[in-house]
Amino acid sequence: MSFFDVIIQTLDSTIRLSVPLLLACLAGLYSERSGIFDIGLEGKMLAAAFAGAAAASVFHSAWIGLGMAILVSVSLALVHGFASITHRGNQIVSGLAINFVAAGSTIILGQAWFQQGGRTPALAPNERFEAIKLPGADALRDVPIFGPIYSELISGHSLLVYVAFLAVPFTWWVLFRTRFGLRLRAVGENPAAVDTAGISVAWLRYRAVICTGILTAIAGAYLSMVQSGGFVKDMTAGKGYIALAALIFAKWRPVNAMFACLLFGFLDALAIRLQGAPLPIIGKVPVQLMQALPYILTVILLAGFIGKAIPPRAGGVPYVKER
Amino acid sequence: MSTPYAKLPAWADYGLIPLINLAVAFIVAGLVVLLVGENPFRAAVILVEGAFGRGQGIAYTLFYATNFIFTGLAVAVAMHAGLFNIGGEGQAYVAGLGVGLVCLALDRVVPWYVTFPFAIAGAAVFGAAWAFVPAYLQARRGSHIVITTIMFNMIAASLMIYVLRDILKPEAMQEVKTRMLEAGAQLPRLNWIIELFGTAKIRSAPFNVSFLLALVMAYLVWLLIWRTKLGYEIRTFGFSQKAARYAGISEVRVTIIAMLISGALAGMMSINAIMGDQHSVYVDLAGGAGFIGIAVALMGRAHPVGIILASILFGMLYQGGAELSFEMPAISRDMIVIIQGLVILFAGALEHMFRPYIQTLFASISPKSVGLAAVKGEGA
Numbered sequence: 001m002s003f004f005d006v007i008i009q010t011l012d013s014t015i016r017l018s019v020p021l022l023l024a025c026l027a028g029l030y031s032e033r034s035g036i037f038d039i040g041l042e043g044k045m046l047a048a049a050f051a052g053a054a055a056a057s058v059f060h061s062a063w064i065g066l067g068m069a070i071l072v073s074v075s076l077a078l079v080h081g082f083a084s085i086t087h088r089g090n091q092i093v094s095g096l097a098i099n100f101v102a103a104g105s106t107i108i109l110g111q112a113w114f115q116q117g118g119r120t121p122a123l124a125p126n127e128r129f130e131a132i133k134l135p136g137a138d139a140l141r142d143v144p145i146f147g148p149i150y151s152e153l154i155s156g157h158s159l160l161v162y163v164a165f166l167a168v169p170f171t172w173w174v175l176f177r178t179r180f181g182l183r184l185r186a187v188g189e190n191p192a193a194v195d196t197a198g199i200s201v202a203w204l205r206y207r208a209v210i211c212t213g214i215l216t217a218i219a220g221a222y223l224s225m226v227q228s229g230g231f232v233k234d235m236t237a238g239k240g241y242i243a244l245a246a247l248i249f250a251k252w253r254p255v256n257a258m259f260a261c262l263l264f265g266f267l268d269a270l271a272i273r274l275q276g277a278p279l280p281i282i283g284k285v286p287v288q289l290m291q292a293l294p295y296i297l298t299v300i301l302l303a304g305f306i307g308k309a310i311p312p313r314a315g316g317v318p319y320v321k322e323r
Numbered sequence: 324m325s326t327p328y329a330k331l332p333a334w335a336d337y338g339l340i341p342l343i344n345l346a347v348a349f350i351v352a353g354l355v356v357l358l359v360g361e362n363p364f365r366a367a368v369i370l371v372e373g374a375f376g377r378g379q380g381i382a383y384t385l386f387y388a389t390n391f392i393f394t395g396l397a398v399a400v401a402m403h404a405g406l407f408n409i410g411g412e413g414q415a416y417v418a419g420l421g422v423g424l425v426c427l428a429l430d431r432v433v434p435w436y437v438t439f440p441f442a443i444a445g446a447a448v449f450g451a452a453w454a455f456v457p458a459y460l461q462a463r464r465g466s467h468i469v470i471t472t473i474m475f476n477m478i479a480a481s482l483m484i485y486v487l488r489d490i491l492k493p494e495a496m497q498e499v500k501t502r503m504l505e506a507g508a509q510l511p512r513l514n515w516i517i518e519l520f521g522t523a524k525i526r527s528a529p530f531n532v533s534f535l536l537a538l539v540m541a542y543l544v545w546l547l548i549w550r551t552k553l554g555y556e557i558r559t560f561g562f563s564q565k566a567a568r569y570a571g572i573s574e575v576r577v578t579i580i581a582m583l584i585s586g587a588l589a590g591m592m593s594i595n596a597i598m599g600d601q602h603s604v605y606v607d608l609a610g611g612a613g614f615i616g617i618a619v620a621l622m623g624r625a626h627p628v629g630i631i632l633a634s635i636l637f638g639m640l641y642q643g644g645a646e647l648s649f650e651m652p653a654i655s656r657d658m659i660v661i662i663q664g665l666v667i668l669f670a671g672a673l674e675h676m677f678r679p680y681i682q683t684l685f686a687s688i689s690p691k692s693v694g695l696a697a698v699k700g701e702g703a
Binding site for chain 1: 470653663667
């Protein structure tokens with residue numbers, strides 16, 4: 001295998017590994033930009049992965065699976081909203097609670113319903129979102145350089161992968177070019193001003209957490225219905241937290257979020273490919289270091305050594321209307 | 324700082340509301356049991372019997388409770404300073420390394436009571452060190468402690484696997500853990516105390532001396548928070564950072580000291596796991612106790628007495644849950660994770676949900692009890 005092929009393959013798995021991060025990261029973006037911190041991305045993703053795979057295998061349809069994933073994930077997002085918007089509870093505590101409820105109930109319900117040790121039944125091809133071949137992928141395969149890039153790297157992914165990458169410009173457009181987006185950003189910076197303008201802070205924030213729910217649902221569905229053919233217990237394995245790290249790394253901006261997720265996905269792909277084999281120049285790097293690198297980089301960023309990450313000003317603070 | 328809620332009498336604030344929240348959490352958990360197709364009342368009976376029915380069960384309950392007292396106190400100390408230490412899990416895990424190094428050095432040389440104080444120091448130093456960086460970054464660099472402690476949990480997991488697999492694991496062993504610790508690092512069991520109450524002989528429960536350490540720490544935390552100058556500063560800082568600054572309290576100092584104490588307390592949890600139970604340093608030794616500490620601290624209202632009670636409750640869930648999974652195979656140990664989540668949700672995030680109703684109720688019975696005369700027009 002030539003060096004070029006290795007690069008293409010590594011980049012290909014980078015894309016596959018960054019998709020769930022990217023979707024979850026954009027999900028967190030909507031919520032946090034509106035002033036609701038959400039460390040419950042992990043739990044929502046996990047619950048959606050379970051709901052998606054379970055519904056897909058029962059109803060034999062990937063689309064019903066996705067629908068169920070969205071339903072469950074949005075419900076959890078609304079619980080988070082109910083606690084942190086309506087009841088002005090601590091947002092961190094609420095997010096954490098959702099993570100635990102999701103982690104426990106996916107295992108308990110999975111075992112009770114399918115009796116396969118917390119797994120859902122393996123999904124048949126029509127119950128998954130299968131790879132899409134873009135037009136001309138086969139014809140162009142033999143063109144040097146560009147051919148493999150097009151046919152291996154760009155073509156041949158599942159629908160949800162394209163959705164994830166299209167969600168980036170879409171999110172940018174929503175946030176920075178629509179009235180809703182302007183208000184969403186405003187409510188995360190200065191909710192009192194938004195309230196004064198006669199716009200409901202609560203309703204805006206509820207809409208933001210619903211967006212979060214939908215995107216985490218797609219992230220979860222990707223994990224259980226694309227990346228693997230069924231739900232496995234605890235299959236998010238900290239991806240929600242990496243997405244959170246990526247969000248900070250991206251300084252709460254959609255395009256940066258994509259690059260941050262690609263970077264973290266690349267680190268993951270590299271760790272898998274190397275499996276402890278020595279790198280040029282640096283020498284042998286422990287796999288664990290590669291796995292911890294996204295978190296370490298985020299901490300260094302947070303420490304203010306690579307630029308400064310300033311969160312939305314009203315983030316984490318419940319809004320109390322003046323009386 | 325104005326809170327959107329009026330005052331309630333103390334017994335309602337510290338007794339009634341937590342109990343109502345807890346009851347709701349268990350009702351929802353009961354619904355999950357129903358959804359699985361089992362009888363929630365029978366499940367509850369099995370759970371309580373499994374935890375308290377026999378001496379063996381009680382010993383296990385208290386063994387688990389020991390872990391949660393440590394991590395609960397850790398979360399509580401940080402909470403009093405207005406900091407949310409979500410990193411107890413990582414601090415306990417890394418502290419396991421401190422305990423392990425002490426034990427590996429001493430277990431063949433000296434008896435346990437010599438190793439014990441060094442192990443406590445090892446746990447405290449390593450746990451505190453793991454809390455130091457997030458604390459420093461919060462105090463000096465303004466980065467959010469919740470995020471950094473989450474990151475440090477993840478880093479701890481990678482670090483410990485590396486250390487255990489590549490450095491401490493003996494060549495010949497399959498499992499990723501250190502060599503077995505010998506008598507000098509094995510804490511004596513306390514099962515005989517339970518046997519004094521006339522239960523049958525307890526065979527194998529790992530209930531040990533670190534329970535006493537946990538109680539001592541609970542007392543020391545109470546002393547610290549309510550009877551020392553530092554504790555006063557911590558509480559002032561947690562109540563209002565502005566007021567603390569105005570009073571000349573150093574933010575950096577309070578943040579860092581509170582987090583160091585918190586990390587040290589979380590770290591001591593690993594003593595129970597390593598020296599009391601498994602007699603080796605192993606992968607994922609904190610086993611979620613760091614997170615349960617959050618539930619415990621929220622339920623116990625960050626007071627040592629409340630924390631001990633809440634820890635025993637969670638110890639009961641752990642031990643009873645194990646028994647339950649024998650009787651009802653559909654309900655595995657993971658049920659506890661759900662209950663833990665629901666407790667955190669209802670006792671933590673939704674703690675004010677029932678407050679307005681209770682306030683209305685109190686106001687209709689006796690207006691004076693909610694101080695309605697003084698703050699007329701405000702409150703509920």
